[in-house]
Amino acid sequence: MKIGTRILHTGNEIDRNTGALSVPVYHASTYRQEKAGEFGPYSYGRSGNPTRDALESIITELEGGIDGFAFSSGMAALSSVFLIFSPGDHLVVTEDVYGGTYRVLTQLFNRLGIEATFVDFTDPAKVKAAVRENTKALFAETPSNPLLRITDLQVLSETAREKGLLTIVDNTFMTPYLQRPIEMGIDIVIHSGTKYLGGHSDLIAGLVVAADKETAARIGFIQNAFGAILGPQDCWLLMRGIKTLKARMDMHQQGAAKVAEWLSRQPEIRQVYFPGLPDHPGKDIHDRQAGGPGGIVSFRMKDGPAARQVLEALCLPALAVSLGGVESIISYPVNMSHAGMHPAHRERTGVTDDLVRLSVGLEDPDDLVADLEAAIKKI
Numbered sequence: 001m002k003i004g005t006r007i008l009h010t011g012n013e014i015d016r017n018t019g020a021l022s023v024p025v026y027h028a029s030t031y032r033q034e035k036a037g038e039f040g041p042y043s044y045g046r047s048g049n050p051t052r053d054a055l056e057s058i059i060t061e062l063e064g065g066i067d068g069f070a071f072s073s074g075m076a077a078l079s080s081v082f083l084i085f086s087p088g089d090h091l092v093v094t095e096d097v098y099g100g101t102y103r104v105l106t107q108l109f110n111r112l113g114i115e116a117t118f119v120d121f122t123d124p125a126k127v128k129a130a131v132r133e134n135t136k137a138l139f140a141e142t143p144s145n146p147l148l149r150i151t152d153l154q155v156l157s158e159t160a161r162e163k164g165l166l167t168i169v170d171n172t173f174m175t176p177y178l179q180r181p182i183e184m185g186i187d188i189v190i191h192s193g194t195k196y197l198g199g200h201s202d203l204i205a206g207l208v209v210a211a212d213k214e215t216a217a218r219i220g221f222i223q224n225a226f227g228a229i230l231g232p233q234d235c236w237l238l239m240r241g242i243k244t245l246k247a248r249m250d251m252h253q254q255g256a257a258k259v260a261e262w263l264s265r266q267p268e269i270r271q272v273y274f275p276g277l278p279d280h281p282g283k284d285i286h287d288r289q290a291g292g293p294g295g296i297v298s299f300r301m302k303d304g305p306a307a308r309q310v311l312e313a314l315c316l317p318a319l320a321v322s323l324g325g326v327e328s329i330i331s332y333p334v335n336m337s338h339a340g341m342h343p344a345h346r347e348r349t350g351v352t353d354d355l356v357r358l359s360v361g362l363e364d365p366d367d368l369v370a371d372l373e374a375a376i377k378k379i
């Protein structure tokens with residue numbers, strides 16, 4: 001079956017008692033044991049919950065992995081994965097990574113002795129050159145946040161295999177509907193479920209899928225031991241969001257393509273970043289490994305003041321942190337999603353004050369274009 005069908009027909013078989021088409025929410029924090037020391041399928045809510053199990057099996061199946069894990073946020077998911085490493089380990093990370101990922105690596109995991117080097121993942125030679133004796137993993141976002149740079153996942157997994165490293169991909173921007181990194185040899189896939197998977201700007205969640213048993217066991221241990229699990233109510237809400245993922249992503253992409261194409265014709269816009277544009281760097285690689293461009297469009301105004309004027313003059317998109325909701329969200333990476341990045345690092349990677357990131361929602365794209373046109377005219 002195709003992915004669009006599997007999104008709807010995976011995991012709904014959970015309630016065999018009633019045949020309910022919506023997975024029940026099990027609030028129990030603990031489970032009665034028949035005998036001391038003998039556990040049934042569930043023992044304690046942190047270690048396992050039937051509603052969470054249903055969500056975890058859905059994301060595992062959609063990503064094509066061996067086991068999945070739900071966490072209380074995307075950052076909890078990322079941090080729990082980083083906790084599988086030990087002092088003295090080193091990671092090579094894509095340089096225009098989400099600001100929160102950069103922050104947790106450079107301000108928290110560095111204190112635990114886990115080092116990270118940030119390099120341009122569009123160039124496989126640079127990734128190889130950054131690998132050291134103590135390197136344990138390569139971490140990519142593709143398309144990256146916010147510049148939508150493309151990493152070749154097949155090449156990344158081959159590089160990692162040659163050198164005996166794990167590969168980790170943050171697949172938040174694509175979702176398994178559009179891109180399934182495990183099919184390309186990646187070991188661990190991470191999502192901020194807060195974004196497209198939830199889809200309605202009403203939930204904070206994170207997900208991880210592992211491709212093999214050994215990696216899954218390491219992450220499962222951290223999930224239970226560290227305990228940053230997703231609560232059952234939020235698991236249910238995330239499953240509800242996933243049911244409409246295909247319909248929403250199709251519309252997000254159509255809208256984003258129209259908006260990006262229009263922006264690319266405006267003299268006031270210096271550059272547009274969108275993997276659906278014919279001249280987007282790495283488009284051929286992206287088209288090979290993903291089912292569409294996604295719904296995020298970033299663009300550069302002539303300078304910082306012009307970017308801020310556009311952000312504030314727009315009526316339809318909410319000026320807000322986050323992305324992937326049904327309503328359009330406009331954000332200013334330099335002091336929102338990437339505020340946690342060192343200013344020199346932002347400058348080097350091109351996350352500068354002239355840059356605007358638009359998460360295209362499900363509004364009629366003609367209305368979004370009209371709104372952008374009016375905002376740009378005001379400058």
Ligand SMILES: Cc1ncc(COP(=O)(O)O)c(C=O)c1O
Pocket residue numbers: 073074075076098100141145170172173191192193194204205206322337
């Ligand atoms: C690509 C990406 N990964 C991870 C995160 C972190 O997710 P959360 O905000 O759910 O902790 C974000 C949040 O913006 C993101 O954009």
